[in-house]
Amino acid sequence: xxxxxAPALPQDWTSTWLALLVSVAMGFLASLGxxxxxxxxxxxxxxTDDLEAKATVSVSAGRSGRRAMxxxxxxxxxxxxxxxxxxxEPGEVDALLEPWLGDAGGAxxxxxxxxxxxxxxxxxxxxxxxxxxxxxxxxxxVEIDAHGEWVDRLRPAAERIRALAFxxxxxxxxxxGLTVALACSAGLxxxxxxxxxxxxVGAEDGYITRIFVRRFQILxxxxxxxxxxxxxxxxxxxxxxxxxxxxxxxxxxxxxxxPEGGAWAQFVALPLAFALIAxxxxxxxxxxxxxxxxx
Amino acid sequence: MIEFEGxxxxxxxSAPALADVTLAxxxxxxxxxxxxxxxxxxxxxRLLYFAxxxxxxxxxxxxxxxxxxxxxxxxxLRRRIGVVFQDFQLLDHMTVFDxxxxxxxxxxxxxxxxxxxxxxxxxxxxxxxxLDAKPPIxxxxxxxxxxxxxxxxxxxxxxxxxxxxxxxxxEMGRRIMALFAEMHRLGRTVLIATHDHDLVAETGAPRLxxxxxxxxxxxxGTQAGTQAGTQAGGASSGAVSARD
Numbered sequence: 217x218x219x220x221x222a223p224a225l226p227q228d229w230t231s232t233w234l235a236l237l238v239s240v241a242m243g244f245l246a247s248l249g250x251x252x253x254x255x256x257x258x259x260x261x262x263x264t265d266d267l268e269a270k271a272t273v274s275v276s277a278g279r280s281g282r283r284a285m286x287x288x289x290x291x292x293x294x295x296x297x298x299x300x301x302x303x304x305e306p307g308e309v310d311a312l313l314e315p316w317l318g319d320a321g322g323a324x325x326x327x328x329x330x331x332x333x334x335x336x337x338x339x340x341x342x343x344x345x346x347x348x349x350x351x352x353x354x355x356x357x358v359e360i361d362a363h364g365e366w367v368d369r370l371r372p373a374a375e376r377i378r379a380l381a382f383x384x385x386x387x388x389x390x391x392x393g394l395t396v397a398l399a400c401s402a403g404l405x406x407x408x409x410x411x412x413x414x415x416x417v418g419a420e421d422g423y424i425t426r427i428f429v430r431r432f433q434i435l436x437x438x439x440x441x442x443x444x445x446x447x448x449x450x451x452x453x454x455x456x457x458x459x460x461x462x463x464x465x466x467x468x469x470x471x472x473x474x475p476e477g478g479a480w481a482q483f484v485a486l487p488l489a490f491a492l493i494a495x496x497x498x499x500x501x502x503x504x505x506x507x508x509x510x511x
Numbered sequence: 512m513i514e515f516e517g518x519x520x521x522x523x524x525s526a527p528a529l530a531d532v533t534l535a536x537x538x539x540x541x542x543x544x545x546x547x548x549x550x551x552x553x554x555x556x557r558l559l560y561f562a563x564x565x566x567x568x569x570x571x572x573x574x575x576x577x578x579x580x581x582x583x584x585x586x587x588l589r590r591r592i593g594v595v596f597q598d599f600q601l602l603d604h605m606t607v608f609d610x611x612x613x614x615x616x617x618x619x620x621x622x623x624x625x626x627x628x629x630x631x632x633x634x635x636x637x638x639x640x641x642l643d644a645k646p647p648i649x650x651x652x653x654x655x656x657x658x659x660x661x662x663x664x665x666x667x668x669x670x671x672x673x674x675x676x677x678x679x680x681x682e683m684g685r686r687i688m689a690l691f692a693e694m695h696r697l698g699r700t701v702l703i704a705t706h707d708h709d710l711v712a713e714t715g716a717p718r719l720x721x722x723x724x725x726x727x728x729x730x731x732g733t734q735a736g737t738q739a740g741t742q743a744g745g746a747s748s749g750a751v752s753a754r755d
Binding site for chain 2: 414420
């Protein structure tokens, strides 16, 4: 025999399926959105970590190559903000040029500038323009490639991607809330008789609201958990952006969507967040509807 | 307990469904509410369970002004009122047992607390063998008995019944009336709307007669009609009055 825990609301398949399917889709999209946002964040961080602290000084040495290089190294090393300055060995230059010149080691035969790899103090930074002036004043023909300038141009792009992903997440959350509100209104309309009877036997608005809220909480949590699980599997097994680029220096410049470590917690947090959105949306929608019913 | 002071109800621009009703029902009284179809019986009952608000006048239930109470307070007061509806108002997706238990469930009681009450009530209306059945498979008479069981299971202070014996055989009708009488004996206020003059005559309880929305008080066992006007002032119990 059915006990007191029997549901006070009959099954309403239209609003049930609507809420469930939308929740699955929202959970899936939101998980991908969060993965994209955290991917953009980690990319921006890696750019900052790897590139910001580096600069390259190219010295056009000509015939007085060795002395010019030594003079340039001396000036660079004593410049404020420089942690370390190191002349690149010919072998390292060959390796850099290998994609264009092959492995014949022909770099030495070319009149190429000598390169100084500079490690910059993160806190103080490097005034590249001032360094270049000092080097030119010393009679040296140099070009400075401060990677921090690249980072300064790349970082806003990463931040825009992240903002876009979070914006999409916000829209998804809003859409989920509106869907639940819509499903609640539909449920209230189709279950008008049940609500009337509940009220006639003394149910307070809070009691009726709780019944609806509980139903949509469960539906939305279950649906979004399913969607999040599908997204997790997709991210786990789908090819990454760096696919085929492993080992190339370009690879770290591309985002990774596969969450790492604690980032997997989002797949638990998102369904909980959706359940919270459903609770708020259902509560507001049912409360307003009940008040309108009796005027 | 219940006081109407010049209460009138009008739906839109039609003639008033109730006009200038002044009435007091003492706690523990039993009355019949009679009148032709459309005379205003259901309207008067709806006022009493807060499904309707008076267009004019003042209505006080359990000492509280119906116009001034909050929504939640209304719900709390409804728990003190058991209503038997002419159209039953059952929940088709719930079992017989759960339908009867609904007022107690809504009031926050646990099954341990109300199980015996529900079973006893279902025994009384002879539905014990249909605990797990759902209303759509019940006959009209069974639905009516189920509605009566739900209205009385919490032994409410005020019992309102709209044609409670309309769909049952005479034997069950007498059994149901015995149930109302038992509630009355327990000090509950009972108001039964009916067309069944035999039932009124058998019971002998005082009668409130509605005609064209106007209320008259008649002693028990009399027929409505020409006698009504002459006996309207002859109140014997229950402080009932009507101004026409």
